[in-house]
Amino acid sequence: MSDLTTVGKKITKRDAPLKVTGGALYIQDMKIPGMLYGGILYGQYAHAKILKLDTTRAERLPGVMAVITAADVPNDFRFGIMKDNPPLKGGRVRSTRDEIAAVAAVSAEIAAAALELIEVEYEELPGIFDPLEAMKEGAPLVHEEMKSNILKMPWKLVCGDVEAAKKESAYVVSDTFRTQWVTHCCLGTSGCIAVFDTGNNLTMYSNTQIPSLAQNDYIEALAAFGLKGRRVRIIQCTIGGGFGSKLDTYAYEYIAILLAMKTRKPVKFIFSREEEFFATSPRQCSITKISQGCDKDGRLTFREVEMVLDNGAYTSWGATTPSVMMMPISSLYKVPNIKYVAQCVYTNNTYSQAMRGYGNPQATFAIESSLDQLAEKAGLDPYELRFRNANEPGELTPQNFQITSCGMKECMAEVVKRLDWKGKKGNGNGRGVGMASLIHVGGGARVYKSDGCGTIIKMDDRGKVDVMTGATEIGQGSETVIAQIVAEVLGVNIDDINVINNDTDVCPWDVGAHASRTTFVAGNSALGAAQKIREKMLAVAAQNMGEAPASMDIKNGVVFSMQDKEKSMPLSKVLRKVHYSPGGKMFTAEHFYDPPNENFNKEFKGNLSVSYAYGVHGVEVEVDRETGQVKILNYIAAHDVGKAINPMLLEGQIYGGGLMGIGYALGETMIYEKGHLKNGNFLDYKMPTAKDVPPVQAVIVETDEQAGPFGAKGIGEPGLVPTAPAIANAIYDAVGVRIRDLPITPEKVLRALQEKAQADTGRSGA
Amino acid sequence: MKREITFKLNNEERKVEVDPGWTLLYVLREVLELTGTKEGCGYGECGACTVIIDGRSVNSCLYPILEAEGRAVTTIEGLRAASGELHPLQRAFVNEGAVQCGFCTAGMIMSAKALIDENEKPTEDDIKDNIAGNLCRCTGYVQIIDAIKTAAGGGRT
Numbered sequence: 001m002s003d004l005t006t007v008g009k010k011i012t013k014r015d016a017p018l019k020v021t022g023g024a025l026y027i028q029d030m031k032i033p034g035m036l037y038g039g040i041l042y043g044q045y046a047h048a049k050i051l052k053l054d055t056t057r058a059e060r061l062p063g064v065m066a067v068i069t070a071a072d073v074p075n076d077f078r079f080g081i082m083k084d085n086p087p088l089k090g091g092r093v094r095s096t097r098d099e100i101a102a103v104a105a106v107s108a109e110i111a112a113a114a115l116e117l118i119e120v121e122y123e124e125l126p127g128i129f130d131p132l133e134a135m136k137e138g139a140p141l142v143h144e145e146m147k148s149n150i151l152k153m154p155w156k157l158v159c160g161d162v163e164a165a166k167k168e169s170a171y172v173v174s175d176t177f178r179t180q181w182v183t184h185c186c187l188g189t190s191g192c193i194a195v196f197d198t199g200n201n202l203t204m205y206s207n208t209q210i211p212s213l214a215q216n217d218y219i220e221a222l223a224a225f226g227l228k229g230r231r232v233r234i235i236q237c238t239i240g241g242g243f244g245s246k247l248d249t250y251a252y253e254y255i256a257i258l259l260a261m262k263t264r265k266p267v268k269f270i271f272s273r274e275e276e277f278f279a280t281s282p283r284q285c286s287i288t289k290i291s292q293g294c295d296k297d298g299r300l301t302f303r304e305v306e307m308v309l310d311n312g313a314y315t316s317w318g319a320t321t322p323s324v325m326m327m328p329i330s331s332l333y334k335v336p337n338i339k340y341v342a343q344c345v346y347t348n349n350t351y352s353q354a355m356r357g358y359g360n361p362q363a364t365f366a367i368e369s370s371l372d373q374l375a376e377k378a379g380l381d382p383y384e385l386r387f388r389n390a391n392e393p394g395e396l397t398p399q400n401f402q403i404t405s406c407g408m409k410e411c412m413a414e415v416v417k418r419l420d421w422k423g424k425k426g427n428g429n430g431r432g433v434g435m436a437s438l439i440h441v442g443g444g445a446r447v448y449k450s451d452g453c454g455t456i457i458k459m460d461d462r463g464k465v466d467v468m469t470g471a472t473e474i475g476q477g478s479e480t481v482i483a484q485i486v487a488e489v490l491g492v493n494i495d496d497i498n499v500i501n502n503d504t505d506v507c508p509w510d511v512g513a514h515a516s517r518t519t520f521v522a523g524n525s526a527l528g529a530a531q532k533i534r535e536k537m538l539a540v541a542a543q544n545m546g547e548a549p550a551s552m553d554i555k556n557g558v559v560f561s562m563q564d565k566e567k568s569m570p571l572s573k574v575l576r577k578v579h580y581s582p583g584g585k586m587f588t589a590e591h592f593y594d595p596p597n598e599n600f601n602k603e604f605k606g607n608l609s610v611s612y613a614y615g616v617h618g619v620e621v622e623v624d625r626e627t628g629q630v631k632i633l634n635y636i637a638a639h640d641v642g643k644a645i646n647p648m649l650l651e652g653q654i655y656g657g658g659l660m661g662i663g664y665a666l667g668e669t670m671i672y673e674k675g676h677l678k679n680g681n682f683l684d685y686k687m688p689t690a691k692d693v694p695p696v697q698a699v700i701v702e703t704d705e706q707a708g709p710f711g712a713k714g715i716g717e718p719g720l721v722p723t724a725p726a727i728a729n730a731i732y733d734a735v736g737v738r739i740r741d742l743p744i745t746p747e748k749v750l751r752a753l754q755e756k757a758q759a760d761t762g763r764s765g766a
Numbered sequence: 767m768k769r770e771i772t773f774k775l776n777n778e779e780r781k782v783e784v785d786p787g788w789t790l791l792y793v794l795r796e797v798l799e800l801t802g803t804k805e806g807c808g809y810g811e812c813g814a815c816t817v818i819i820d821g822r823s824v825n826s827c828l829y830p831i832l833e834a835e836g837r838a839v840t841t842i843e844g845l846r847a848a849s850g851e852l853h854p855l856q857r858a859f860v861n862e863g864a865v866q867c868g869f870c871t872a873g874m875i876m877s878a879k880a881l882i883d884e885n886e887k888p889t890e891d892d893i894k895d896n897i898a899g900n901l902c903r904c905t906g907y908v909q910i911i912d913a914i915k916t917a918a919g920g921g922r923t
Contacts, residue, residue, distance in 0.1 A: 012860050019868030020856040020875060022802015022842035029801040185903045187806045187814055187869035240804075240869035241903050273807035475867030475904050648863040648909075655906030656866065682811035682901060690894040690907040 005555070006487045006494050007710045010648040014480045014499070015238070015473065024238040027191040027207050032266040035193065036065055036104040038259055039111035040252060040269075041118050042279065043093030043100050046348040046675025047127035047142075050091055050120060055101060057117040063110035066262045067118070069101045073258065077224040079217065079249060082151070082315035084143065085351075087254035093122075094142055094313035095348055096675050097279045099251045104259040104267050127348035127675055131310040132287070134345045142313055142346035149346040151311055155322035157330060157604045159398030160337030165302035169293030173373040176289050177366040178741035179724075181670040182663070183282040184355055185687045188240015190280055191270035192253050194260040201231040202257065207239040209246040209472050210512030213448075215504050217249045221257060236502035242474035243660075244354030245280050247514050248316045252279075277680030281353030282670055284318035285310050288366040292335075298380050300389045302337035305329050305366065311344040311351060318352025319344040321359025323447065326604060328363045328721075330399035331612075332439045333371075333389040338398050348675045354514065356657065357717045360440055361664060361724060365742065368436035368725030372732060382729065383421055386437060387412060391614065393703075400598075400605040401612060405703035405713070407640030408437060408614040414638040414699045415618030424620060425733060431633065434729025435618040436722035442642065442713030443610030443705065444595040445515035452594030453522040454508025455529040457486065459537070459587040461579055463557050463572035465492060467529075468500045470510025471522030476716055477649035478518045482526045484645055485709055489530035490537075491554030492571065508592065516613065516714030519645060521595055523709035528591030536587055541574045595707070610707045613714050615639040617658070617722045621730040628750030630666060630731060632694035639718055640701045643711030647700060650715055654698035657719020663688045665724035669743050773834045775800075776844025784831045791815045791826040793834075794841060802842040802872050806901070813900030816873035817841045823880035825899075842872035845879070855879055855917040862913035866904030874900045874910060882918045890915070 018024045043050070055067040070090025078086050089098040101118050105111040128134045128142065134149040142149055166172060193205040202222060208214040211234045218232045239246070252269045259267040271279065289306040311319050322342035330338045375382040390412065395403040415421065415435055424433045444451045456468040467486050473479045479499045487494040500506055510522065534554065541559040542549040545567050553562050560568035579586055598606035620634040637658050644650045667686035671678040679685045704711040724742055732738050737752035768783045775798070784793055794800045794817070803826060806814030810825040817826045818840040845853040852860070855875050865871050874897060881888055881896040888896070893914045894907075902910065 010863075013863065013865055015868065016860040016865040017852070017856075019865045019871050020842075020852065020859045021846060022800070022872045024868050025801070026804070026869065028805065029795075185901070186867070187812060187901060187903055188804070188867065189806070239867060241867045243903070273809070273812075477866070652863050652866060652905055652909055655908040656904045657906070659906035660903070681809070682807055687901060687903070689899075689901065690897045690911065693894065693907045693911070696906075696908060 004488060006484045007645050008643070009646070011480060011484055011494060011646055013477050013649060014483060026188050026240050027205060027237045028188065028270055030193055030205055030237055032193055032195060035266040035268050036106060036263060037108040037111045038102060038104050038256055038267050038269040039115050040099050040255060041101040041115045043089065043096065043098040045093055045122055045124050046096050047125040048093050048122040049125060050093065050100065051123055052119065052121040053100065054119040057119065058103060058114040061110065061114045061117060063106040064103055064114045065106065065265065066104045066259050067101060067114065068258055068262065074226060075224045077221060079221065079254060080315050081320065085251065085314035087251040095350055097350055099255065102255045102259060104263050129347055129349055129674055131308050131345040131347055134347050135343065142348060151315065151319060151344040151346065153319055153344055155342035157326050157338060157340040157399065159330060162302045162304050162337045162339040165337040166293060169301045170296040171374060171378040172291060172293040173370055173377055174291040175370055175373060175740060176287065177369060179286045179362045179365055180742050181282040181285045181672065182668045183277060183280065183670055184241065184243040184245035186241030186243065186245055189271040189273060189276040190250065190252070191268065192256050193266055193268040194256040195266040196260055196264065200227050203233045203235060205235050205237055207237055207246055208234065209239065209242040209474050209514065211236060211472060211504050212470065212509045213512055214249050218257065221254055225258065225261060234504045236472065239474045242513060243356045244358065244514065247354040247512065250280065274680055277685065278350065278677045281316050281318060281351055283355035284321045284352040284359065284362065286362040288362065290366045290370045292370050292374050294374055294378055298378055298385050298388050300333055300335045303329060303335045304339045307342040309342060309344045310349055311346050312349045313346060314351040316351055317354040323600070325359040325363035326399060327608065328360055328367055328439055331397035331401050332364065332367055332437060333386065333391060334395065336398065349672055356660065357721050360717070360721045361661070364436065364438055364721050365724045368722060369728050369738070369740070372729045381425065383412065383416060383435060386435070391439065400607055402607045404611045404707065405642060405705040406612065406614055407701040407703040408616065410701045411614060411616035411638035411640055414701065415616045415636045418636045418697060418699070419618040419620055419634060421618065430625060430734055431620065431622045432730045432733025433618065433620045434726045434733055435616060436725040436729060437616045438614065438718055438721040440613045440718045440721060441515050441609035442520065442613030443707055444517045444521045444597055445609050446597040446599050447515065448511055450594055451511055451517070451521060451597060452592055453510040453525040454590065454592040455525040456508060456588065456590045457529045457533050459533065459575055461572065461576050463492060463496060463570065463575060465490060465497045466500060467497060467526060468507050469522055469526060470508045471501055471518050472513040473501055474513050476518070476653060477646065478522060480649060481519050481645050482522060485523050485526045486530045489527060490534055492557045496557065508590070516716040516718065518716070519712050520708055520714050521593060523712060525591055525593035527709045528593055529589045532591060533587055533589035536589065537571065537574060540578050541569065544574065544577060545569065611642065611705045611713050613640060613718050615718050615722065617726040619726045619730045621727060621734055623731055623734045623749060625735060625753060628746030628753065630744060630749060632662065635694045635696040636699060637696065637719060638699035638701055639715060640703050641715050642705035642708045642713035643702050644700050645710060645712050650700060651698040653715045654719045655696065657717065658696060658723060659688050659693060661720030661723025662692065664720060664742060665727040665744055667743050771832060771835045773836060774838040776840055786832055788831045789827055790817070790829040790831050790834055790839070793831050794826060800841055800843050804869055804872060806869065813877060814870050814873040816876040816900060818876055818880050821880065821883065823877045842876060845875070858913040858917035862909045862916060864905060864910040864913035870900055870902040874902065878914045882914070886918060888918055
């Protein structure tokens, strides 16, 4: 593939010029004539009866066009995967983010003033905030009509015989690890504009990362609202960050639809930063009990994991993160016997959503921390234990994943070399090194019935190419990567390619920007469409030039014979000739690519992805014993990406994921007290700044995945998956303390150091 | 009560009727429809609204519009040359992969401009200090720092 002209090159991001000049239009920047501004009133209690809700004064405020409450939601409509979430809550609030009333007004200021005029009286009820408490018999019920707070979503994976393996293991370790709520912190807050036409068809200006699924959600909602069979069009504005936060629809979107229906005017919602913190759904927090064992040679024998997830008061994708947690639990390293159970429990806390990695970071934190404990017990270097058990191409994992390409050992070698692992490990001088690996889906993920993406390509008379793709651009660069793939196949300049990716009226179906699938799935879809249109063009060009199609090629927009270089014609000329001949035609092609991966069977087994992405992170830290501060001295992130279609954009995914992972490891946490968020702003929520950037190397390992477009696999999520355990392991190497709950704050490190000092004194005194 | 104020915006003299309670950001976005400057938080913590006033980078979401009287304000829309050519910082952000979702980009570039206008050879620490008030969730800042270094080094990328 040495003669590639566009793929594999550092091509600048196609939307970057617009973004650096301030020209890109985000939902914040959109205005529609006659547009109203919406606002939402949230309940003030984590659990309370609503005794009185009086909107009269708000309705009378000049400029207010509509006020709605639960009484205005037709047919008891509820959304979310368990259909347990009404867009406006009546009678009772179950979390502090419960929406109880909404207004539409001629300005944002009047909308805000109207919310102040709504009178509410509550009777506070006892809440339940600890999932372990909520699981107990007799615990207060979050949803009184349900018999238990435990969701009817039994996650259970059993492979082999864990009990037998335990008995045969030479070394076994067990421990419990906890992870916290963290939030996406998209710089652009959430928002939408709902617009109805005269036929009651809905257009939604949106920043969703799942246009086709959101369209389906709205169609369902319209049916419930008395508008069955109406059309829904979604137009995505430039999206100010996604990271999973826009993978589900939210109450505000349904509220916008209801207000637009009621007022017959476009209604816009834009979240304040405060709302963005408390009213969007964070990463699922977790409590994980894990046991792992190995034989006397350091071969892993079993892995047993029990997990409890705080579901919050309603259900979104957070409750399904165990489906991804299973992947590292069953298939990170070679482990023959696996048992995993997870329970999601309703509480009066916030409810969780997808966030980059989708459960994988939580599970990998437990697995990789525990693995270091096992290495110590077995008397092995943690790297040695990992290397002996590393995944390899050709494996069939216990969960029935078919491993095709796998560069885990190569990534490990990069980390060991670049970190000087052997020189730095175990020096015990307050500096230490740690590593952790990852597996993630790299070739789509069949979590819905379809994992597909469509592409339509249209050529004009001048050799310009319009590519209509289902793939969503959320900043990651899908638009550029798709343009590169099409340019490469068609043999045209990338500047001649126009990618249209933001309108469901034009763009084919796609399951969304999730599961690190876009380059692989949308890339293969674009590749297929480009190949089809190339064949059509070559066929007519060959006919015109008296050549066989197989002997023709296109480069730089010129069609030529490979036998006789004299025979050539600009592509644009070929296109015009065909168009303006009798019975003329224009070229279009479409291709829908649905990867040959499998839904899980009832036992949660099946080849979820066509290929799997691997990576190994290594880190050197320095721990200040006086303050508990952890400083990252060196960070190596080595990733098996199949093939880097655009190394610069790919490195951007690794750097961005890595720092998000560092935030997860060392600082970020949403502090909830009895259901109330205490640090919902950028001052108190410690998202990393430029000053938190350590010396970092993004290392690309190419393994040429046969099923990938030009050999590529996914890279969107992997960058943050192994970060926290790599850092936790390095801290242990530096100062001998194991932090089991994230984030690893200086307070926790200091406390652990003090406890260790006391224990050491106790031991030496005995 | 509206008041008229006069200030220089992107090298043009502007007269604007303002409500004394408005911020500069509000006037830029809602009155003058220069939406390149973004609001990420509205309380001066994210830097997305950064503009340059008399050579200094400022969070326009906290800046009272009346304070702008007689001052020179530069926003992202004022950075390109009259020919349409990108400013070296803009070019470097494009070429170094410093842009992902782009919501922080305008503010980031304006902070960086204030820095390199004053300090032609900033160190990596200078750059990090300078943009510490500009949050970015996508990039991990690495390529942003590279872009600022490149632009400061003469802008040849």
